[in-house]
Amino acid sequence: MKKYLSTYTALTLQKHFCLAVLFILLPSAAFASASADRVGMSSLLQKGLAELVELDVSLSTGTSKPLKFAPSVATVITAKDIEEMGAATLDEILETVPGLHVQPSGSSIFTSTWSIRGIYTQMNPQVLLMIDGQPLKININGIKPYRLRMPVSMISRIEIIRGPGSAVLGADAFAGAINIITKNSDEIDGANIGMRGGSFGSYEGWAQHGGSYNGWNIALGAEYAKGDGDHDRIIEKDALGSGPPSLAPGPLDTHYEAFTANMSARKGKLTFKLHNSWMMDNGIGAGISNTLNGGNSSTNNFLLAGSLKYQEKDLLKDLDLTATLNGSYTWIENTFYFVPESFLRAAGLCPASSSKCGMIGKPGGAELNGGFELAGEYKGFTAHLTRLTIGYNNFDVTTFQHKNFGPGVPIQYGDLVDISDTPYVYMTDQNRSMFYAGIQDEWAFAKDWELTSGIRFDSYSDFGSAISPRIALVWSATPELTAKLMYGRAFRAPSFGEMHTRNNPAVLGNPSLQPETINSYEVALDYRPNRSLRFGLNLFKYEINGLIDYLPDPAPATTRTAQNARDQKGQGIELEAEWQATDKLRLRANYSYQRSIDQTANAVVPDVPAAKFYLNAHWKFMPDWSLDGQYFWVGSRHRVVGDLREDIKDYDLVNLTLRRKNIAKHWDFAVAVRNLFDEDVREPAPAVVPGDYPMEHRSFWAELRYNF
Amino acid sequence: MLPRLFQAGGSFMVLFAVFTLLFSFVWAGPLQNVGYAVQQAAQEYELKAVYLYNFLQFVQWPESKRQPLRDGSMIIGVVGESPFGEALNELQTDVRKSGMSPVRIVYYGQFEDYKDMSTCHLLFVSSSEKRNFAKIVAGLRNAPVLTVADSENFLSSGGMINLVQSGGKIRWTINRAAADRAGFRFNAQLLSMALKVLD
Numbered sequence: 005m006k007k008y009l010s011t012y013t014a015l016t017l018q019k020h021f022c023l024a025v026l027f028i029l030l031p032s033a034a035f036a037s038a039s040a041d042r043v044g045m046s047s048l049l050q051k052g053l054a055e056l057v058e059l060d061v062s063l064s065t066g067t068s069k070p071l072k073f074a075p076s077v078a079t080v081i082t083a084k085d086i087e088e089m090g091a092a093t094l095d096e097i098l099e100t101v102p103g104l105h106v107q108p109s110g111s112s113i114f115t116s117t118w119s120i121r122g123i124y125t126q127m128n129p130q131v132l133l134m135i136d137g138q139p140l141k142i143n144i145n146g147i148k149p150y151r152l153r154m155p156v157s158m159i160s161r162i163e164i165i166r167g168p169g170s171a172v173l174g175a176d177a178f179a180g181a182i183n184i185i186t187k188n189s190d191e192i193d194g195a196n197i198g199m200r201g202g203s204f205g206s207y208e209g210w211a212q213h214g215g216s217y218n219g220w221n222i223a224l225g226a227e228y229a230k231g232d233g234d235h236d237r238i239i240e241k242d243a244l245g246s247g248p249p250s251l252a253p254g255p256l257d258t259h260y261e262a263f264t265a266n267m268s269a270r271k272g273k274l275t276f277k278l279h280n281s282w283m284m285d286n287g288i289g290a291g292i293s294n295t296l297n298g299g300n301s302s303t304n305n306f307l308l309a310g311s312l313k314y315q316e317k318d319l320l321k322d323l324d325l326t327a328t329l330n331g332s333y334t335w336i337e338n339t340f341y342f343v344p345e346s347f348l349r350a351a352g353l354c355p356a357s358s359s360k361c362g363m364i365g366k367p368g369g370a371e372l373n374g375g376f377e378l379a380g381e382y383k384g385f386t387a388h389l390t391r392l393t394i395g396y397n398n399f400d401v402t403t404f405q406h407k408n409f410g411p412g413v414p415i416q417y418g419d420l421v422d423i424s425d426t427p428y429v430y431m432t433d434q435n436r437s438m439f440y441a442g443i444q445d446e447w448a449f450a451k452d453w454e455l456t457s458g459i460r461f462d463s464y465s466d467f468g469s470a471i472s473p474r475i476a477l478v479w480s481a482t483p484e485l486t487a488k489l490m491y492g493r494a495f496r497a498p499s500f501g502e503m504h505t506r507n508n509p510a511v512l513g514n515p516s517l518q519p520e521t522i523n524s525y526e527v528a529l530d531y532r533p534n535r536s537l538r539f540g541l542n543l544f545k546y547e548i549n550g551l552i553d554y555l556p557d558p559a560p561a562t563t564r565t566a567q568n569a570r571d572q573k574g575q576g577i578e579l580e581a582e583w584q585a586t587d588k589l590r591l592r593a594n595y596s597y598q599r600s601i602d603q604t605a606n607a608v609v610p611d612v613p614a615a616k617f618y619l620n621a622h623w624k625f626m627p628d629w630s631l632d633g634q635y636f637w638v639g640s641r642h643r644v645v646g647d648l649r650e651d652i653k654d655y656d657l658v659n660l661t662l663r664r665k666n667i668a669k670h671w672d673f674a675v676a677v678r679n680l681f682d683e684d685v686r687e688p689a690p691a692v693v694p695g696d697y698p699m700e701h702r703s704f705w706a707e708l709r710y711n712f
Numbered sequence: 713m714l715p716r717l718f719q720a721g722g723s724f725m726v727l728f729a730v731f732t733l734l735f736s737f738v739w740a741g742p743l744q745n746v747g748y749a750v751q752q753a754a755q756e757y758e759l760k761a762v763y764l765y766n767f768l769q770f771v772q773w774p775e776s777k778r779q780p781l782r783d784g785s786m787i788i789g790v791v792g793e794s795p796f797g798e799a800l801n802e803l804q805t806d807v808r809k810s811g812m813s814p815v816r817i818v819y820y821g822q823f824e825d826y827k828d829m830s831t832c833h834l835l836f837v838s839s840s841e842k843r844n845f846a847k848i849v850a851g852l853r854n855a856p857v858l859t860v861a862d863s864e865n866f867l868s869s870g871g872m873i874n875l876v877q878s879g880g881k882i883r884w885t886i887n888r889a890a891a892d893r894a895g896f897r898f899n900a901q902l903l904s905m906a907l908k909v910l911d
Contacts, residue, residue: 045799046806048762053901056766059759060880082879161879190864190876193885193908221864627904711908 054587075456075476075488077528077542077578079164083187086156088622088632090661090676092200092208092705094154094162098182100620101164102542102578102594105613105638107687108697111511111554111564113150113303113338114258114289120166121544122574122600123179123522124612125553130178130496130520132169135279136186136268138309138330139176143399144369144431146176146499150303150338151286153262157198157210158225160187166578167544168494168524170472171458174440175497178522186266186279189214189221195712202676202705206231219271226265233258233287234700243294243692249347251296256697257287259299275313282306288340292365293510293562294692297341300362305336322384328377337368342409342509348417358418365509366406366420367430373399389446393460394439401434401500410507430508434500437465452480462495467503470495470519488528495519502552502566511554512565520550520568540580548572572609574600592620607645611652611688614640628666634659647691655685672709679703759882760875761799764788764860765807765815767873768834770902774856774895784813789829791820791848792838795862823848830855837861837871845869849890856894867910872896876907883907 048056060080079101091097095106095116109117111126118131129146132139142149162184169177192214201207208229215222237256244250261284269276283305291297309332319325342363348354354361375397382390404424407413412428413421423429442460449455456476463469474492481487498517505513524546531539550568557563576598583591595617600609608614617637624630639654658681663674678700679685685699768786788800800817808814820827823844829835835857837848842863849859849870859866862875867887872894874885885908891898903909 045758045762045802046810048759049765049803049806049810049812051762053766053770053905056759056762057881057883057905059882080880082881084879084881190874190885191878191907193867193876194910216865216868 058584075454075478075490076169077166077488077490077526077544079166080161081164082161083156083159083191086159087663088630088661089620089634090632090659090663090674091156093156094152094159094184097156097162098164099636100594100618100634101166102580102596102616102618103166103576103598104164104180105616107611108289110290110294110689110693110697113292114256114287115147115150115152118180118182119612120179121546121576121596122598122609122612122614123546123548123551123572124609125551127554129176129499130180132173132177132181134173134181134183135266135309136277136311137183138277138279138311138332140279140281140307140309141176142305142307142334142336142369143371143373143500144336144401144403145501146497149281149283149305149307149334150336151260151283151288152281153229153260153283153286154184154281155208155210155227155229155262155264157212157227158186158264158266160185160191166542167490167526168472168474168492168522168546170462170470170494171442171460171474171492172444174460174462174472175438175470175495175519178494178496178520186268186277187212187214187223187225188268188270189216189223192223192225196709198707198709200705200707203703204232204234204700206703206705221270223266223268225267226263228263230261231259233260234703236701237698239290239296239689239693239697240695241693242290242296244343244347249344249350251298251344251346254296254298256289257291257297257299257301258289259285259287261285273315275315276310277313278308278310280306280308288338289697290689290693291342292340293342294690295343295347297344300341301339303336303338305334305338307334308332322382324381326377326379326381328379329374330376331374332371333373334369334371336370337366340365340367353417355415355418358415360408360419361417362408363417364406364408364420367508368404369431370402370404371400373397387448391444391446391458393442393444395441396437396439398437399435401431403429403431403433405429410509428507430506431500431504431513434504435465436500439463454478454480464497467498467517467519470497470521484532484534486530488526488530490526490528491524492526493521493523495521496552498552498566505566508563510563512557512563514566517552517566518550518568520548520552522546522548536584538580538582540578542578542580543576544578545575546573548574570602570604572600572602574598574609576600588624590622592618592622594618605645608642610642610644610647612641613638614642628664630663630665632661632663641688643688649691649694652688652696653684653686655683656681657683657685670711672711674707675704676707677702677704755799756882757796757799758802760862761796761803763875763882763884764800764834764836765803767858767860767902768815769813770899771858771891772897772899773833785816786813786834787816787818787832789818789820789832789835789857790838791823791827791829791835792841792844793822794819795838796836825851830857832857834858834860837863837866839863845871852894856896858891858894858896878907886910 081097098104099106103121105119106116108114109126117128123130127147133148140148165181169181173181192212195213197211199209210227212225235255238253240246240253242250242252246252263282265280267278286303288301291301311328311330313328316325345361348361377395379393406420406422408418408420409416412423412426440462444458447455459473461471472493476490479487497519503513503515503517505511527543529541549571551570551572552566553569554564555567555569557565578596580594585591597615602609619635621633636657641652643649657679659678660680661676665672667673679702682702686696689696804815804817818832820829823841830852845866846869859871860873861871866874870890872887872891876883884906886906887910
């Protein structure tokens with residue numbers, strides 16, 4: 005506790021004071037300005053075009069605000085928001101969400117970890133990432149593709165749901181769920197291309213087309229990105245120390261090459277979607293065991309996900325039916341250099357009989373998943389809207405591996421040997437199937453009151469079943485104020501890797517794992533005193549049982565084994581404000597604070613920020629021109645018990661984006677600077693990297709878009 | 713237990729049985745339909761109705777060709793199955809109440825060749841007339857009628873404005889070539905805020 009309080013330095017207090025002032029000032033400005041306003045016909049008529057185009061619309065058909073997500077704490081970020089803030093990747097967008105923090109994982113191939121409300125683990129499988137409703141997941145580890153770099157050109161909007169979503173989405177919507185909705189042919193309507201280039205040898209290009217052929221509405225998009233990464237992200241020490249044989253001090257390897265493509269085809273009641281994320285060649289930061297490797301290690305993973313949906317409106321009176329077939333194919337090959345060659349030479353471990361010397365592992369896998377879902381929505385009951393879902397999925401994993409060390413390899417540290425179908429492979433081939441059935445009912449039981457209740461049953465072939473209920477009460481107290489009270493329970497299935505990894509020098513599986521579960525309680529208030537102002541206040545409290553994490557095995561072992569490591573309790577608050585101050589200036593801010601306790605260690609959950617603040621100003625200072633500023637503050641990140649280093653330094657970060665539309669006929673132009681003040685931003689690293697991971701220094705980019 | 717049912721084969725039959733059972737439970741209820749709680753956002757067709765009204769204000773009619781009716785009203789016509797529910801009627805009332813320039817609504821019903829729709833100022837073509845888009849537009853070509861729809865192929869069939877859903881909001885695309893042919897001039901704001909303008 006004391007440790008926790010002591011981090012509230014004068015600086016922190018000052019910032020918190022400023023925030024408090026901001027949140028007090030904004031409402032008073034609101035009361036001073038205008039009277040209450042319902043978004044009904046008469047108030048719509050009072051609005052100018054500029055305001056009308058900003059209105060969220062609740063669609064009478066379509067999926068803009070899917071019923072299934074309705075009562076939850078969600079943030080929706082649209083293509084326009086993304087363009088305005090100048091975000092180039094999904095990670096950049098997510099950092100603007102209250103309670104969500106993006107940081108690299110020291111244990112998961114330097115993949116970004118998205119911690120939500122203090123739920124943070126090394127591999128981060130507690131957040132479900134979906135594209136058009138289909139999970140984007142490597143089932144071996146139950147996580148998103150390694151070093152996923154999701155470009156933004158094809159994104160129509162992103163729905164970020166904080167809090168448990170298993171009652172609707174099943175396993176893994178545990179801390180939250182992120183659903184990316186891609187642009188349809190209408191939104192692209194024609195063709196456009198764009199290119200962006202900037203610091204650290206980064207460049208990317210994209211092309212999109214939307215049109216109609218033989219009654220099929222087709223949307224196509226592809227984006228290619230490549231970059232060297234910031235070579236000045238130097239770590240002074242790695243797991244081998246500093247100086248030979250270690251390659252430290254040296255740079256984190258964050259080079260990347262990624263190809264992403266999307267396709268959708270729609271005709272009448274049929275919709276076909278295909279998504280491809282191909283992380284072709286991506287560095288893995290400090291290396292697989294936090295040992296710099298001179299840029300040899302990399303991940304190459306390919307994911308193809310497709311779905312075919314058939315929608316029948318009014319199949320019977322008041323009954324809509326949706327049938328979906330889905331399938332995905334994933335191919336992964338990682339190349340890990342565990343220690344630099346210099347280390348093996350110094351230790352005299354290089355084989356005399358081979359010219360090659362290294363400690364190399366190339367674990368890989370191919371996954372094939374398929375399933376179907378039937379969902380029915382029935383509006384026939386008075387004041388009820390009922391949704392029923394059933395589905396089935398099958399997951400199949402084939403593993404393969406080349407390696408030049410350990411059991412099964414004749415010449416240690418020499419030539420690579422294929423150990424794919426031997427007892428020495430990191431995991432045997434795996435299969436699991438699951439069945440689910442869920443029901444949800446939305447009941448408008450009184451004027452201004454609505455009760456949503458749902459329950460879902462998931463049954464897995466390999467570890468058992470889970471029941472996930474949820475209930476939400478929504479009260480539209482006044483036209484300006486909505487209050488929500490929510491309870492939900494979610495679970496996360498142990499992944500194949502967590503259960504079955506073996507022969508691995510870094511992490512080991514545990515077949516007796518149980519699913520981790522969370523119970524969460526939330527209160528959400530939404531207040532719109534007038535049409536230019538919005539406030540949100542969310543309070544949450546949760547309890548996790550049996551959170552799965554890799555814990556270090558007793559010395560001298562250097563491995564970590566998956567365990568239902570701990571129970572965790574947390575609570576917190578999120579404040580959001582949006583103010584259209586003038587026609588030309590819009591301000592957005594959010595502040596989030598969480599306090600999560602690892603109940604086993606009886607200590608604050610380490611490495612994740614307790615508090616976070618985001619301020620965004622968007623200024624259209626001349627017709628066709630806009631300037632967007634982002635300010636981030638991330639603070640109060642503690643060390644794990646027993647780690648004697650000082651707490652991780654807080655940081656401030658400022659980004660600017662200047663955009664000019666129609667710079668010439670059909671052309672748009674933008675320039676941006678990231679980390680304007682070149683702040684030394686650090687994200688937590690394990691104790692073997694005592695200086696933590698340095699993040700990107702100041703960088704610039706320029707962008708051109710052409711609309712045909 | 714359930715997974716074992718699957719492995720035993722006939723799994724699809726089991727699924728469908730479960731599904732049918734669940735639905736028969738639902739059908740047992742009274743078959744009445746009511747509206748659901750209004751969300752904190754505009755209703756789609758209320759907003760679209762207001763857009764139609766705004767378009768009337770943001771478009772310059774070809775000179776001398778088309779004037780409002782004697783009482784100053786402009787006519788919004790709807791051809792095909794109207795998706796607006798009560799929204800357009802409400803628009804008509806609200807506009808009158810608040811002393812804004814009045815509108816009248818004409819529902820033409822299903823498209824037939826003999827129906828003359830050239831008397832309205834703005835014609836909303838429902839998606840139920842998707843097959844007749846080109847015919848409807850061709851039938852109007854010489855009349856100064858602003859054509860609006862919210863369907864994917866409308867502009868390519870010669871329509872002028874198409875309302876589209878973009879990121880949970882409603883925007884529009886414009887076929888300026890078609891509008892030019894009918895002698896319309898669009899206000900700059902309408903053009904600059906369009907998602908796309910076809911020249």
